Each structure stands twice: as C-alpha cells, then as structure tokens.
Amino acid sequence: xxxxxxxxxxxxxxxxxxxxxxxxxxxxxxxxxxxxxxxxxxxxxxxxxxxxxxxxxxxxxxxxxxxxxxxxxxxxxxxxxxxxxxxxxxxxxxxxxxxxxxxxxxxxxxxxxxxxxxxxxxxxxxxxxxxxxxxxxxxxxxxxxxxxxxxxxxxxxxxxxxxxxxxxxxxxxxxxxxxxxxxxxxxxxxxxxxxxxxxxxxxxxxxxxxxxxxxxxxxxxxxxxxxxxxxxxxxxxxxxxxxxxxxxxxxxxxxxxxxxxxxxxxxxxxxxxxxxxxxxxxxxxxxxxxxxxxxxxxxxxxxxxxxxxxxxxxxxxxxxxxxxxxxxxxxxxxxxxxxxxxxxxxxxxxxxxxxxxxxxxxxxxxxxxxxxxxxxxxxxxxxxxxxxxxxxxxxxxxxxxxxxxxxxxxxxxxxxxxxxxxxxxxxxxxxxxxxxxxxxxxx
Amino acid sequence: xxxxxxxxxxxxxxxxxxxxxxxxxxxxxxxxxxxxxxxxxxxxxxxxxxxxxxxxxxxxxxxxxxxxxxxxxxxxxxxxxxxxxxxxxxxxxxxxxxxxxxxxxxxxxxxxxxxxxxxxxxxxxxxxxxxxxxxxxxxxxxxxxxxxxxxxxxxxxxxxxxxxxxxxxxxxxxxxxxxxxxxxxxxxxxxxxxxxxxxxxxxxxxxxxxxxxxxxxxxxxxxxxxxxxxxxxxxxxxxxxxxxxxxxxxxxxxxxxxxxxxxxxxxxxxxxxxxxxxxxxxxxxxxxxxxxxxxxxxxxxxxxxxxxxxxxxxxxxxxxxxxxxxxxxxxxxxxxxxxxxxxxxxxxxxxxxxxxxxxxxxxxxxxxxxxxxxxxxxxxxxxxxxxxxxxxxxxxxxxxxxxxxxxxxxxxxxxxxxxxxxxxxxxxxxxxxxxxxxxxxxxxxxxxxxxxxxxxxxxxxxxxxxxxxxxxxxxxxxxxxxxxxxxxxxxxxxx
Numbered sequence: 001x002x003x004x005x006x007x008x009x010x011x012x013x014x015x016x017x018x019x020x021x022x023x024x025x026x027x028x029x030x031x032x033x034x035x036x037x038x039x040x041x042x043x044x045x046x047x048x049x050x051x052x053x054x055x056x057x058x059x060x061x062x063x064x065x066x067x068x069x070x071x072x073x074x075x076x077x078x079x080x081x082x083x084x085x086x087x088x089x090x091x092x093x094x095x096x097x098x099x100x101x102x103x104x105x106x107x108x109x110x111x112x113x114x115x116x117x118x119x120x121x122x123x124x125x126x127x128x129x130x131x132x133x134x135x136x137x138x139x140x141x142x143x144x145x146x147x148x149x150x151x152x153x154x155x156x157x158x159x160x161x162x163x164x165x166x167x168x169x170x171x172x173x174x175x176x177x178x179x180x181x182x183x184x185x186x187x188x189x190x191x192x193x194x195x196x197x198x199x200x201x202x203x204x205x206x207x208x209x210x211x212x213x214x215x216x217x218x219x220x221x222x223x224x225x226x227x228x229x230x231x232x233x234x235x236x237x238x239x240x241x242x243x244x245x246x247x248x249x250x251x252x253x254x255x256x257x258x259x260x261x262x263x264x265x266x267x268x269x270x271x272x273x274x275x276x277x278x279x280x281x282x283x284x285x286x287x288x289x290x291x292x293x294x295x296x297x298x299x300x301x302x303x304x305x306x307x308x309x310x311x312x313x314x315x316x317x318x319x320x321x322x323x324x325x326x327x328x329x330x331x332x333x334x335x336x337x338x339x340x341x342x343x344x345x346x347x348x349x350x351x352x353x354x355x356x357x358x359x360x361x362x363x364x365x366x367x368x369x370x371x372x373x374x375x376x377x378x379x380x381x382x383x384x385x386x387x388x389x390x391x392x393x394x395x396x397x398x399x400x401x402x403x404x405x406x407x408x409x410x411x412x413x414x415x416x417x418x419x420x421x422x423x424x425x426x427x428x429x430x431x432x433x434x435x436x437x438x439x440x441x442x443x
Numbered sequence: 444x445x446x447x448x449x450x451x452x453x454x455x456x457x458x459x460x461x462x463x464x465x466x467x468x469x470x471x472x473x474x475x476x477x478x479x480x481x482x483x484x485x486x487x488x489x490x491x492x493x494x495x496x497x498x499x500x501x502x503x504x505x506x507x508x509x510x511x512x513x514x515x516x517x518x519x520x521x522x523x524x525x526x527x528x529x530x531x532x533x534x535x536x537x538x539x540x541x542x543x544x545x546x547x548x549x550x551x552x553x554x555x556x557x558x559x560x561x562x563x564x565x566x567x568x569x570x571x572x573x574x575x576x577x578x579x580x581x582x583x584x585x586x587x588x589x590x591x592x593x594x595x596x597x598x599x600x601x602x603x604x605x606x607x608x609x610x611x612x613x614x615x616x617x618x619x620x621x622x623x624x625x626x627x628x629x630x631x632x633x634x635x636x637x638x639x640x641x642x643x644x645x646x647x648x649x650x651x652x653x654x655x656x657x658x659x660x661x662x663x664x665x666x667x668x669x670x671x672x673x674x675x676x677x678x679x680x681x682x683x684x685x686x687x688x689x690x691x692x693x694x695x696x697x698x699x700x701x702x703x704x705x706x707x708x709x710x711x712x713x714x715x716x717x718x719x720x721x722x723x724x725x726x727x728x729x730x731x732x733x734x735x736x737x738x739x740x741x742x743x744x745x746x747x748x749x750x751x752x753x754x755x756x757x758x759x760x761x762x763x764x765x766x767x768x769x770x771x772x773x774x775x776x777x778x779x780x781x782x783x784x785x786x787x788x789x790x791x792x793x794x795x796x797x798x799x800x801x802x803x804x805x806x807x808x809x810x811x812x813x814x815x816x817x818x819x820x821x822x823x824x825x826x827x828x829x830x831x832x833x834x835x836x837x838x839x840x841x842x843x844x845x846x847x848x849x850x851x852x853x854x855x856x857x858x859x860x861x862x863x864x865x866x867x868x869x870x871x872x873x874x875x876x877x878x879x880x881x882x883x884x885x886x887x888x889x890x891x892x893x894x895x896x897x898x899x900x901x902x903x904x905x906x907x908x909x910x911x912x913x914x915x916x917x918x919x920x921x922x923x924x925x926x927x928x929x930x931x932x933x934x935x936x937x938x
Contacts, residue, residue, distance in 0.1 A: 055516070342855065342856075345855070355867070357867065357869075357870035357872065358870065359870055360837075360869060360870045360871075361837075362870060363866070363867065363868045364865070364866075364867045365864070365865065365866045365867070366863075366864075366865040366866075366874075366876075367862070367863065367864045367865065368861075368863060368876070368878070369860070369861060369862045369863070370850075370859070370860060370861040370878060370880055371858070371860045372850070372852065372858060372859050372860060372880050373857075373858040374852075374855060375852035375853065375854060375855045375857070375882045376855070376882055377852075377880060377881065377882070378879075378880075378881050379879065379880040379881070380877065380878060380879040380880070381861070381876075381877070381878050382875075382876060382877045382878070383863070383865055383874070383875075383876040383877075384873075384874060384875050384876070385865060385867040385872055385873070385874040386872065386873040386874065387870045387871055387872075387873075
C-alpha cells in the first residue's frame, strides 16, 4: 500500500506535546531562543515520531521503540550527583579536563571549570541560552540545517549542555571530557545540547561519554554542534556505555573549514537503543575527515549509525569505517550517505561498513549510499556482513588456542581495525580494553 | 584536459536525433475510449474474450488501484500523469483473423523490418542465406504492437517440443488453467501502484511454458512497439519453467518520437520450478525524449522472478538506454533451497533521462546465492541511480551475495547515485557489496591516446571495458545489438 495516512498520535507523541506545553515557560532562553523552540516543536509535531516509513529511520522505528514519553528530568539531588561523580570510568586512565552533567545539568562542583588552559572557555549552555549569548545567537541551529524530527525535538526541549570556545591557534594539552550521566532512579528524559566552536589552527580532543544506571528506562536525546575553523585539528570521541534500558539518540552536526583534520570515533557497547546521527559538511577545500566507529552489542540491544557526509566543497577527503559485532538478538544498523555537490570536484570519499554476526538471531542492516553530482571524483563504498571466518578460527585452534579465546582474538582484531585510527594512544588503549572486557563477559 | 573538454562538449551536442526508431507507422487502429474506469476494464476483457474469472481479477485490481497513490520514493521527477488522458487499449485493425504472416498488415511488417526484427519465419525455416551471406538466426519472436500481439513465429516448431509460446491473451483462452495457476503469484495484484494498474488493464504480452525436462530449442524473443499517440502500453509477461527445464528469453522495446510522454507499465513474472533455469534479457530502447527532456517514455516496470523450486536459477540481464524515466527493479525471490539469482545491468543515461533501477534479492531458502553486477553510465544532464536490496530471512542459512555497482560519469552536469540496502537476519549470511564512482581517468585516456587512438576511440574502449562483464551475459544475437545501442546512446562521447 502506498497510501499515506496521517497517523493518530501515539501516547509518546501526546506525552511530548504535554511536556513541551508544561515546560515551555520554564525552559532556558527567551525571545529568539523561545521562537526557535516553538518552530522546532511545530516541525516535530507535524512529522510525529520517525517510523519505518520515514526513509532515514527505516530500521529504527521510534514509534515502536519509544512507547511513551518520560517526564523531563528534575535537577539532580545530592545522591544523584554522587553517582555522577563516578561516571566516565572508561577514561579514568586518561588525564582529561572533566565536565560532568548529571541528568543533563552541568554540575560545577564536579567539573574542572577553573584554571582552564589558555584559549579555552567552557560555559553552561542553559546559562548561555538564558543570557542571549552572542555565540549561541550566531551558531545555534545553524551548523547543519536539517528537518530531522529527533533533532527538532532536541531543539524544542534543549536544557543544559556545554558551550565551548577554543580561540585561534590554541592547542589543548588535555582532552576535554564531557560526561553525561543519567542518574535519576526513576525514568526521566533529558535533552542536552552543546555547541563547540574551534578557532583557526587550534588543536583539541573532545570526548563525550553517555551512560546510565542499570535497569532504568531513561530517554536521552542529545545534540552537539561543532564548528571547526580553517586549519584546525580536532579529534572527537563518543562513548555510549552502561547496561541500562535507556533509549539514546544523539546528533552530531559539524561544519569543517578549509585544511581541517577531523577525526570522529563512536564507541558503543551500552544502552538499549542507540541512534548516532552524524551530519557533517565540508565547507572548505583541502580538508580530511575520518568518521569511524565500533559497536559491540548483545542481548536485545539496537544500535543505529546514520551518517550524512556532505561534500559541499571540492578537494576534500572523507573516510568512513564502521564495525559492528552482534551477539544474541542484537541488531546493528548502518546508514551512510556521501553527497558530492556539483562543484565539489576532486572529492575522494570511501565508506566501509562491516558487520560480524555471532548469533543466529542477530541482525545487521546496512545501507551505504552515494549521491554524486560531480564527475571528477573518486568515491566508493563497501559493505560486508558475515560470521567469523571458520578457517581463521581453525588455524588458531590448531595451534592450541581454545575456541573461545580464538574467537575473542579474531573479534579484537576486527574491532581493532577501526579503533587503531584513534590518534591518542591512551584513549585507544582504553577503548581496546573496553572491547576486551566486553568479550570477557561474552562467556 | 583537452580530450575531456572535447568529450563534454560532444555530449552536450548530442541530441536524441540519433534515435533511429522514432518513425511512426500509419495504421488504422481500434481503440478503447480515452480514460480509465470500470467500463474500460470490461471493454479490454471483452475484446480479449477472456473467461469470467479473469474479468473479476481485473476488476478487483482496478478497485484496489483506485485506493492507491503513485509512489514517490524513487529519484525521478516527472510531471503528474493524467491517467484519464490515455488510451488503454489500441490494436491494429483487422487483427483477429490472422492465419499467417501474410495477413499481417504490410505496414506493420514494414515497421518490424525497419526495426530489424526477423519476423519472417518462412525465410528462416527454409534456411535462406541472405545476399550478404548471413544466415538468419533462429529466434522465435512474439511482436507486440501497441496493445496486441501481431505475430508469433516458430509456434508450431516449439509446440513439437511441448514449449508453449504465445500471446498471453491467447493463452488465457487456450490454457486458462495454466495461466490461472501462476498469474499474479509472483507479482500479486496488490503489489504496487503500477503493477496493480497493469493487472487491471493489461492487454497483451507473452506467455511461455516450458514443460519438465525440456531445454527450449531456441531463444524466445518479444519486441514491443508503442505506435499510437497517447496510448499506454501495459503488457504482461508470464514465463514458467517447469522442473529441470531451461529457457532463454529476450525482449526489445522501441517507440516513435513524440512531444508528449507516453506511459509504459509492464509486469513480468518468472517462475522457475525445481532444477529449472530462466535467463531473461532486455534491451530497452524506448524513446528517451529530446535533448530538452521533452517527450519520451515513462517506463514503470515491475519484474520479478520466483525461484520456487530447489536448485533453480533466474538470471536477469538488462541494457537500458532508452526512456525518459526508468523505474525498474527486476528481482529474484530465492525460495527454493540452493537456488540462484543473478542480475546484470548496464544503464546508460544521456540528455535529461532519469534512471532509477536496480534489483532485489530476497534469500528465503537454504544455501541460496545471488550476484549483482550493475554498471551505470551517466552523461549529459541525466541522473542515474542504482537502488538495490539484498535480504536474508532468519531461516535462510548460508546465503551468499556479491554485489558490485560501478558508475561512470561523463560531464559535470550529470549525477550518479547508489542506494543499496542490505538486511541480514542470519549469522551464516555472507554479503559483500562494493560500489565505485569515478570518471574515466586522465591517465588511462592519455595512455590510449599515446598509442595512437583518438580521444573518442579511447573513451569508447574504456566504456566497452567498463560494461564488458554485463555484455558477456547477453545471448550472442543481442550482445551485438546492445553494443551498437551503447555506441548510439553515447555517440559523440564515445564515438
């Protein structure tokens, strides 16, 4: 059937509308920010929750996965803050500038906000929204205009987040680690929104980690806008961990200037439903970007990586590599789209998605797209789905490696092919350790 | 750079004036009144002298169609089609009582002669050697002119081996049970907007049944020709390869050049039972419209094969050079264990053509394999999209797929797009997919030119190499024709 029938609102959609109506006056920001929220909500309301008939959400049907809307999180209490203090353990070996958010709210007493490196400024997004900050006015919602319904929902309900500015030429010696911990013991919804503006020729590493407590079904819809000016070098790591029942949607919007070196890596082992959206645009020539990731999933976990890589300017190079390891009844989704605009000649784009199925009930869906309007380009994509190679396993077992260990080694190697692109050695080791721990739990 | 500049220039200059099948034949025809309602469906059914169940089937489809909307997901843009402004049935007059080819309107025969289609079976049966020394090939042809089949050759000889090859309208009268058993079982009446429309108003097409264990003694072929103004062509092809049989089938399509767009919405169903094999090849050369995108055929086709039996195999090969809009996804349902599906495609777009084509391989049985090779060449201001889906069912153990789709861009005004979907629900699945997009490398051109080839010849050489994988899959008679067609389509850019 091709007939489109306007659906009856689901209870989640009605719930969200009620939340928005109730919270509208209390949410930070007036004037332009309030107007931005209203238009965003109207856009969401018109579209409803994305479902499988919406091409970009084909494999992640939010209408089915999000049965009802959780209430907006109240400010965290002391117990909550104490739990947040323990979050972000995965990066415990790395010397970082740590910024902690409990239930989406910046907790200054847990964050390294004083004595920041020269050229670095970190502020609370909620405060910036409330005080009509010029940086917010200039960039918020402008980095990658999109009519994505989940993003619209974040814009409508955005609470706190980080507003980071790195001045031209500044080099950050420590990675900036944004720790988003959901700590409430009852299910809540959080909508963190961050904006990072990196100046010309600056160098920085940005780590985002999202985690939640076990067995509480939170809803997190986070968005990060990133502007990288000409000649800057930026490394972005996103960690999604924890064994919770949380539904997590995250949108990274990035605009890259000329001659930028940008690497993003998404590492996912946790949460029940994860959707990582990356919308990236090349706004200057000579830029190289690597968008990579690895997810290790088990149980009934569902992780979706959706990329839109827009080569709006020529002479840029993009590399995408995603690895997913799927056990039990887990489902891994990869949707990647490389767009090459008509004048973006000399574009070089390569996209690869590999899925490893460890169980008969696991499912991998992959949709690598190319949309090319320029002729002088080299673009390619590849995608594979398969089980562990019997021959390799046999080879190892023939040399006395027990079956389970042999499999672990092969899976490590598989994930390692993507992790090795993480530039920071300590971060890389931490990620590999996390992968090894995941394998040890495999039993 | 000069060579490329020249190529781009040439491509811009190419006009579809080179479409050599754009003539119109003046023949009196018998048409249904313009527009579509229940009476049109009844009219077509009555014209064909169809059994009662067939009329009910059509009416059911028509009822369903009225509730459906035209799909919009493909990357094609075209003005809205007014379905009431079309003739749904057009037949050359004096058709019913044809006993031999001699009674066919000489105008029609002349048309087919112009198309170079060997209809004259007498000549072939007599083993005539032409003046130029060539021996006419032995291909059985079913020629479909507008809405009806005008001539089917070699029928008697095929009958000897038990192969039924006839217009589907005739099959409905002569073998109603056989048709009833299989019609609509691969592409159900409710499948999609265009297939449902076809189910309601299809007028003719070919029917092939190959009995168990028979290897069809010759290639079967159908030529489709839209001649009348404002007519839609809705043909329906049904091919059944019974256990252990083999058949190779070819189709070719042409139409006159006209300013307005014409609609072609066909349905092809293939059924391969145990150990059977069907090879289906298409050379599609409908009128593509002029260089400004005026006119041309809207080609909305549903083609699907069902590997119903064990060890069965269905292979689609297509060379797409025509049509203003192509919307076509020949698919395979790999239901039988150890069955195999193949899809080889060359899609060439020039001028303002828009192609959205690809395949679906649905792995349901155990140890099923599929292979997809798609080569898209975009030139001029055209848009060329590959859209394909490979999926495995939970119980389809050891499914294998290899997909390769390459695109070549000639000029900077065109677009090439790839939209593959891979859905694996079984851990023993092995899917491999690769796609590349590029232009012809300067180095390659330079290398060829350095060895004395002209720029045009060099491009031709590279393009021929690019599509070779697919051309090899075509039956010999067609490969030559297809190669010529590719040259015509890209004339100016490939020489």
